[in-house]
Amino acid sequence: MTATWKKLRTLFAAQFAEMVEYRAEVVIWMLSGTLSLVMMLVWMAQAAAAPGGEINGYTPSEFASYFLGTWTVSQLMVVWVAWELDLDIRQGTLSPKLLRPLDPLWTWYTGHLAERVVRFPLMLVLVAVFAWLAGARFTTDPLAYLAALGLAFLGFSARFLWEYCVGLLAFWTESSTSFQEVVWLFYAALGGMFAPLAFYPQWVQNVAVWTPFPYMLGLPAQLLAGKASLADAGRGAAVLAAWLVIFWFLRLLVWRVGLRKYGAVGA
Numbered sequence: 001m002t003a004t005w006k007k008l009r010t011l012f013a014a015q016f017a018e019m020v021e022y023r024a025e026v027v028i029w030m031l032s033g034t035l036s037l038v039m040m041l042v043w044m045a046q047a048a049a050a051p052g053g054e055i056n057g058y059t060p061s062e063f064a065s066y067f068l069g070t071w072t073v074s075q076l077m078v079v080w081v082a083w084e085l086d087l088d089i090r091q092g093t094l095s096p097k098l099l100r101p102l103d104p105l106w107t108w109y110t111g112h113l114a115e116r117v118v119r120f121p122l123m124l125v126l127v128a129v130f131a132w133l134a135g136a137r138f139t140t141d142p143l144a145y146l147a148a149l150g151l152a153f154l155g156f157s158a159r160f161l162w163e164y165c166v167g168l169l170a171f172w173t174e175s176s177t178s179f180q181e182v183v184w185l186f187y188a189a190l191g192g193m194f195a196p197l198a199f200y201p202q203w204v205q206n207v208a209v210w211t212p213f214p215y216m217l218g219l220p221a222q223l224l225a226g227k228a229s230l231a232d233a234g235r236g237a238a239v240l241a242a243w244l245v246i247f248w249f250l251r252l253l254v255w256r257v258g259l260r261k262y263g264a265v266g267a
Contacts, residue, residue, distance in 0.1 A: 011107055015114035026119050030075055030126065036193055040067030040134065043195065056199060062225060064136035068127060069221030070193055073148070075123050076116060077156045077216060081108045082180045085167025089262065090174070098259075105251070109160060116156075139226035147233035148220040154240040155216030159187070161247035168251070171258035186211070192218025196227075212243040 215236035
């Protein structure tokens with residue numbers, strides 16, 4: 001364990017140094033993810049025009065808080081490992097990484113974590129500016145922030161693992177990234193990026209609660225907006241932990257089967 005921890009620390013330090021060099025690009029990546037901000041403006045306008053100035057218990061200010069919450073959490077869960085795996089497998093550049101005494105997964109995982117460290121302070125500045133412009137009001141409960149951060153970490157880890165599985169499909173396909181786009185649609189829709197889950201038809205809600213998506217985006221956002229309780233966060237954490245286990249073993253299975261095919265063609 002000590003040797004593994006030292007390797008991970010070294011990997012993180014190297015990845016952090018690399019990410020710091022791309023901090024300007026990190027800002028551009030953050031600003032390119034505007035879907036939640038667009039939906040915020042749409043729902044704020046709808047609520048302002050609705051009788052009573054609210055829709056399903058959400059006022060314009062509460063819509064601003066919720067969608068800024070989804071934007072914030074989505075920034076902590078950006079994952080690009082599927083694209084990197086797809087490229088490495090198809091071009092054969094995965095081979096030298098297999099010679100290292102550590103699973104390549106940890107190199108990509110620490111790289112993503114290092115990017116979060118670079119992204120986080122910049123993200124807080126942008127959230128403060130957007131909240132001031134939109135009149136958003138977040139909860140004052142410090143435990144809610146800790147719970148939201150914990151859910152975001154679990155959600156990021158779960159998303160990383162399923163994106164890793166998607167990237168591994170390049171062992172069998174010419175391009176695995178097309179599958180990633182389909183999965184992202186479910187992630188955004190059931191996660192609450194288009195609207196709070198309570199706004200969806202009941203049958204959609206019944207399906208969504210069995211997936212990890214509502215607990216990755218919508219629930220942390222509702223915690224930040226003061227629309228969810230710590231008990232809700234506990235249940236969401238349990239669901240995400242269960243999905244983490246499922247994705248971990250799925251990743252191991254696909255990785256081992258894929259490596260046999262990769263080696264069979266002489267890569």
